[in-house]
Amino acid sequence: MLNLLKKFAKRYRLFLITAVVVGFVSLINVEVGKQTLNISVFQLKQMLLIVPPIFVLLGLLDVWIPRETMVKYMGEGSGLKGILLSFIIAAAAAGPLYGAFPVAAVFMKKGIKFTNLLIFIGTWSTMKIPTLLFEASSLGVKFTLTRFILNIPGIILIAFALAKLIPKNEVEEIYQNAEKLEL
Amino acid sequence: MDTYIFYGIAMVFLTISFRKDKGKTRIALKKAWKSFENLLPQLFSVLLIVGLMLSVMNADVISKIIGGDSGLVGVAIAAVVGAITLIPPYVAFPTAAMLLQNGAGYMQIGTFVSALMMVGIATMPVEIKYFGKKMTILRNVCAFIFSFFVGFIIKLVVG
Numbered sequence: 001m002l003n004l005l006k007k008f009a010k011r012y013r014l015f016l017i018t019a020v021v022v023g024f025v026s027l028i029n030v031e032v033g034k035q036t037l038n039i040s041v042f043q044l045k046q047m048l049l050i051v052p053p054i055f056v057l058l059g060l061l062d063v064w065i066p067r068e069t070m071v072k073y074m075g076e077g078s079g080l081k082g083i084l085l086s087f088i089i090a091a092a093a094a095g096p097l098y099g100a101f102p103v104a105a106v107f108m109k110k111g112i113k114f115t116n117l118l119i120f121i122g123t124w125s126t127m128k129i130p131t132l133l134f135e136a137s138s139l140g141v142k143f144t145l146t147r148f149i150l151n152i153p154g155i156i157l158i159a160f161a162l163a164k165l166i167p168k169n170e171v172e173e174i175y176q177n178a179e180k181l182e183l
Numbered sequence: 184m185d186t187y188i189f190y191g192i193a194m195v196f197l198t199i200s201f202r203k204d205k206g207k208t209r210i211a212l213k214k215a216w217k218s219f220e221n222l223l224p225q226l227f228s229v230l231l232i233v234g235l236m237l238s239v240m241n242a243d244v245i246s247k248i249i250g251g252d253s254g255l256v257g258v259a260i261a262a263v264v265g266a267i268t269l270i271p272p273y274v275a276f277p278t279a280a281m282l283l284q285n286g287a288g289y290m291q292i293g294t295f296v297s298a299l300m301m302v303g304i305a306t307m308p309v310e311i312k313y314f315g316k317k318m319t320i321l322r323n324v325c326a327f328i329f330s331f332f333v334g335f336i337i338k339l340v341v342g
Binding site: 011012013014015017018019021022025032035036037038039040041043044046047049050051052053054055056057058059060062063064094096097098101102104105106118121122125126131134135137138139140142143146147150151154157158161162165166170173174177178181 | 190192207210211213214218219224225232233234235269271272277292293296303306308310317318325329333336337340
């Protein structure tokens with residue numbers, strides 16, 4: 001029992017700290033505290049609505065797509081094909097950026113090339129098609145299109161810059177860590 | 184709306200998978216649940232941080248600090264605000280549009296939107312868990328710098 005509690009406290013350490021901070025803020029300003037809770041609960045509901053299909057799809061991907069297939073299409077030597085696929089899969093995705101991380105972990109397990117992984121994350125963060133439509137309706141087509149066109153070279157540039165900045169052995173460590181994450 | 188499309192796609196693949204191999208499908212669902220459960224501790228923290236931020240930083244507060252005459256300082260503030268806040272798109276874009284109407288400049292808003300989407304200080308605990316500290320920090324720094332460039336070009340093209 002005590003062990004279980006310890007494990008829980010360790011896993012949820014950050015959450016407990018944030019909860020204490022929010023509690024403290026609530027003591028100073030009750031309104032802010034109330035609103036924080038309201039917004040958090042609302043966001044949690046939104047997340048629970050959006051996220052399930054992503055995880056189901058990543059589970060299926062993990063089980064059905066063999067590593068060799070993934071390496072062939074998105075691994076080392078996949079070239080332009082790999083870059084394009086990384087763009088397309090991420091652009092077609094839905095959900096917040098933190099939804100991309102578990103998918104990225106499966107991709108790493110399956111041997112995706114590091115730059116393709118970075119392109120995938122970059123695209124997911126800022127070029128998702130559902131979000132783009134929403135952006136265009138709020139901020140205009142010109143605004144959205146300008147950002148879209150800039151983002152393509154921008155994401156590729158950032159991907160290659162990061163691949164240069166992070167030494168090979170550290171990239172390997174990141175991949176090994178992804179293997180260890182429970183999936 | 185697009186949420187339902189994803190439910191549809193997931194259902195279709197799940198059905199095909201189930202027909203082909205029940206055991207594998209069961210493993211897939213188990214993995215889906217595991218990776219979701221794995222994300223929960225960080226996610227709960229992020230949701231609370233976001234809730235706190237949004238309750239302090241509403242559209243009024245933001246428009247006060249990144250108004251049209253705020254210049255380069257305003258752009259810098261827009262980038263920082265965008266980087267630390269995590270606002271879902273259905274709130275972010277209407278807010279940005281409203282800020283423009285209230286007199287915020289295109290350079291500020293372009294930088295703000297770009298940083299908002301690409302840089303995630305609030306989600307860093309999750310990102311670090313998957314990619315480690317170094318890559319997380321480097322990725323966010325690169326995206327942060329890139330956001331200024333986006334704002335600058337947006338101003339040239341749209342403003």
